[in-house]
Amino acid sequence: MDHDTPLPARPPLPLDGVRLRVLTTRQLREHGVGGADAADRCRPGGPWQQLLPGVFLLHPGPPTSEERLHAALLYTAYRPQGVPSQSRRAGRAAGPGPYGEVMITGLAALALRRFAAAPPLLSLDRIGVLVPRTRRLRSTGFVQVVRAVELPEPQEATGVPVAPVERALADAVAQLGEPVAVRRLLTEAVRGGHCDAGAAMRELGRARLLTRPHVVDAVDTLVAEGRALAETALYAMVRGHRLPEPVWNVELRAAGGPSLGGVDAYWPEQAVAVEIDVRSPCAEADADAVRLDRARRRQLLERLGITVVQLSPVKLREAAEQQAAVVRTALMAADDRDPAAYVVVMPR
Known part of the structure; x- marks a missing residue:
């Protein structure tokens, strides 16, 4: 054969069915x-x-950004052979597609959910992928391996398995050192209805991020944002379901005695109080003490004949009609109870 004769071209591969190259x-x-x-x-x-x-x-x-995501998931893809996945052990379906249990997390997951505060996918140097803690896998190239003791149930965004918002937030915050960026992400998560403040704070606490200086101020903003949204949802529930108008945001005091604490809504004639359970972050060691204090205060109010209804921001947002029925039942039951002790109602 003449050495100047060009080599024959390789035959095309039969890859017509491959969606992503x-x-x-x-x-x-x-x-x-x-x-x-x-x-x-x-x-x-x-x-x-x-x-x-x-x-x-x-x-x-x-x-493309889609190809980078697909590559990151294929690099980390894992499904134990002959062993039920963590998802299945918990009674859930395994992650979608060929990726097994792994899922996108951190800023990439938030970008897929169209967070305005998250950078565009193509601008991210690293794509976080959540994998089981026992995997022998290293971060490399544009893939940041994030390990979890127990994987959450994956959700889907633009056809890609992603971590729940609160977990993705915690993984994003762990990589950020700028307070403004952290505050914007947390605020958008709550204000945009992606997750409630309590869920976000629980995940931040699990990741041991609540004591980091650049997270502390952002969490204070998160608590205030969550409370404001929950109060707005409570107003809408009362008025939208035609409940009697209560007095809002008041402090109750025993006649001639100490403060009994504040409530978010109070119906004096029926002696029914509503508290929104928006919990501030606290150290794990203090959590039991906080719960005990709340339980004691509720018992004190109930001993005085006051019915206390606790509502969570999630239930106010997702099951307002059901929560309105709970409050209405408490109001209607007032006629069947002994009269409550006299308390002083003061604005707070």
Whole structure:
């Protein structure tokens, strides 16, 4: 053969059914492409490139944001062989698609949910992927491996498995050191109805982030934001379901005695009080003391003949009609109870 004769072109691969031009070494083998052939195609100037260990992009040029996400999930994909997944052990369905239990988390997950405070996907240096703690897998390239003792149930955003908002927030905050950025993310999460303040704070507490200086001020803003939204939801519930108008945000005092604490709404004639359970962050060691103090205060009010109804922000937002029925039942039951002790009602 003449040495100047060009080599014959490789026959096209049968990849017409591949939606994204991102495949793993195993998937390429299934299409008849061995490791040496794949490496040859990834040489400088070649038609392919290796994005991550064992993950190939089947075109030259930069990957799209969708291809980066797909590559990150394929790199970390894992489903135990012959062992029920953590999701299944908890009675849940396993993660969607070929990725098994892993899911996108952190800023990338928030960007997929269209958070205005999250940077665009293509501008992120790292894409966080949540994996089981026992996985022997290292962060590499644009993939940040985030380990979890117990994986949450994955949700879906734009067809990609993502961590629940509160978990994605905690993983994002763990990587951020700028107070303004943290505050914007937390505020948008609550104000936009993505999650309630209590769920976000519980996840931040689990991740041991509540004591970080750049998180403290942001959490104070989060608590205030959550309370304001819950109060607005309570007003809407009372008026939208035509409950009698209460007195709002008052402090109750025993006649000639000490303060009995504040309530968010109070019906003096029926002696019914509503408290919104928006919990401020506290150290784990103080949590039991806080719960005990609330229980004692509620018992004191009930001994005085005052019915206390506790409502959570989540229930006010997602089950307002049901919560209105609970309050209405308490108001109607007032006629069947002994008269309550006299208390002083003061604005707070």
